[in-house]
Amino acid sequence: MPLLWLTIVVLALSAAGFILGRQRALASADGNSRMLHSLPIYYGSNAFMKSVVPAIGLMLIWLLVQPLVIENRIAEMIPASEVPEGSNIGLLMSEVRRTADGLNNAVAAGVLDEETASNARADFTDITQRLKDAGQVVTNRITQPVLRAAQAYREMSASSNMLMTIAVLIVALLGTGWGVMQSGRDFRARNVVEQGILAILIAAASVAILTTVGIILSLIFNTVEFFRLYPAIDFFTLLEWAPSFSGRGGASSLGILPLLWGTIYISIVALIVAVPIGLYSAIYLSEYATPRVRGIAKPMLEILAGIPTIVYGLFALLTIGPLLMNVFGDDGVGWMGGGRSVMTAGIAMGIMLIPFVSSLSDDIINAVPQSLRDGSYGLGATRSETIRQVVLPAALPGIVGAILLAASRAIGETMIVVLGAGAAARLSLNPFEAMTTVTAKIVSQLTGDSDFASPEALVAFALGITLFVLTLGLNVFALYIVRKYREQYE
Structure with missing residues (x-):
């Protein structure tokens, strides 16, 4: 049936x-x-x-x-x-x-x-x-x-x-x-039904927990299997990423350091773009904008959060990359050899993170009591002085937490990196060179009919659990900052 x-x-x-x-x-x-x-x-x-x-x-x-x-x-x-x-x-x-x-x-x-x-x-x-x-x-x-x-x-x-x-x-x-x-x-039918509904609700709530546990266990088991085939010390210390697939001969060099460097470098560029613009827009919307302007500008700004990341990747590839080439390429100062680079992906990712930083910072700034502003004005401070010396210090722990959460979002991004940053795993300080990240390599390692018994495919799980630990650490640190230094007001 x-x-x-x-x-x-x-x-x-x-x-x-x-x-x-x-x-x-x-x-x-x-x-x-x-x-x-x-x-x-x-x-x-x-x-x-x-x-x-x-x-x-x-x-x-x-x-x-x-x-x-x-x-x-x-x-x-x-x-x-x-x-x-x-x-x-x-x-x-x-x-x-x-x-x-x-x-x-x-x-x-x-x-x-x-x-x-x-x-x-x-x-x-x-x-x-x-x-x-x-x-x-x-x-x-x-x-x-x-x-x-x-x-x-x-x-x-x-x-x-x-x-x-x-x-x-x-x-x-x-x-x-x-x-x-x-x-x-x-x-006692009512008692039985209410207990049954409670059991159903507990089961529904347990689905998310069990799913998380299942994901972590699958990462751990496959990572352990990978480290049985490939030395863990080489994975965390080698400065080269050169996997050798079946039939190509040679030995693989699977060092994660170039991938981590590309991930962190692109994330730093993205935060340099997103944090000032997002924070300044939050200050304007919460402290200077009229209700009418805020009602129009805030939804327009948050539209950016609804754009798929693949669109940002295409924007980086077709718009940001050529613009950077005109200035820093062979026709300009000659620093940039191609449209795909750390700057290309970082700028696109920073634009994507602007509404994330702006919305969280705006909510945090609005949570500062009006009485603190009124007290500052009563002492003769101007609006800018009040924002700089009263509002921002009071909201700083929450803003720092928002920035760290945005950083973890940037670290986990994939499509923008694939289209905008390239696929080269290298250690370099030049932001106009092509690099890649951990997430991009996870996609490339698991694309196609890979032999999951080989280290070249199992390495994706080792990369995944490394990225999981990194983002988890950032999220825990952000929550610690917010809870430790949060100021609560009546």
Whole structure:
């Protein structure tokens, strides 16, 4: 049964349980709802929850676990000799899944009948030719073992889906019956429903925590695997980034220092652009602008925050780079050899960060009590003196925290760097040279059919956890600054 119809059937059973539970509760009180412990709706809700929550939960868990179990069983069926040189079983399983999808599409289109598509003894040449004629072959590396594995994959998936349908319907029926049977006059339905809702809310809140834990664990496990293949001391001390992919020969030099330098250098340029403009605009909007001007200027400024980063990258590549070349290129002072450089990416990233710094600083400055300004004016200070000597010192911890948060945002940027800074990993002080960052190299390392058993691909996880620790440290430091030096006013 398709998932949509299965979900509809479960909801229908749960709705029936809601109606029956409510009616049974009223019947137990001879139709007088005042004799019930809880309102009638709680008895119906109890039956509904006992049906829908276990059934949908079982379905979700089944859908998460089913692919892992089936793929492990299919992988055991494929001989090791069938794995191409330079590849791995994971890539071969991708071919199996694509072939299985092709068989499903062919059956749906009437090109193959179900018996032929599922028959492991069917003629390999005939099936592949019919799939090619129908345009259902999405891989050029289909072999007989891959086809047989795809047929087994389809069969196991169909059997598993059938078992899931039966199990989910049984659980829904049992839950409905249990909830209806509980609907008696003295049953504390409200307490049970409220506890169930609390459990659902806790589960929903736990999703974010579990997701974060899963991401961190995946980074840690793959990083540990990388350091088993490549020395950690070389990774953190070498001054060269020169990965050697399969088939190219040579040894890889995977030093992270050039990438960290490019990341920090571009982020510094971005902050040099973003912090003064963002801070000055926040001071103007909060202290000098009239309500009408502020109502127009602030939304216009924050529009920058809604522009996709790929657009900033194209802006850096097509506009900022050529402008810098006209001044610092061969036609100017000759410092810049191409449109892609640290300055190109840094300026574009700084423009992107302006609304980030401006909005946070504006909120922090507005949080300074008006009484401090009035006291300063009463002592004879001008508006500029009040801002410089009263408002900014009071808001300084929050502003510093906003700048550090903007720095962590700059460190994690990817698209602007890919398009504006280039791909050269180098240690240089010249801001008009092309460089790259950790995030850009993570993208390049994991692009394509990489062998995830090699250090050249696993290094992306080591880069990722290094970047994670760096940004986490900045965020923690920003929160520390804000909390330690924050001034609270009545």
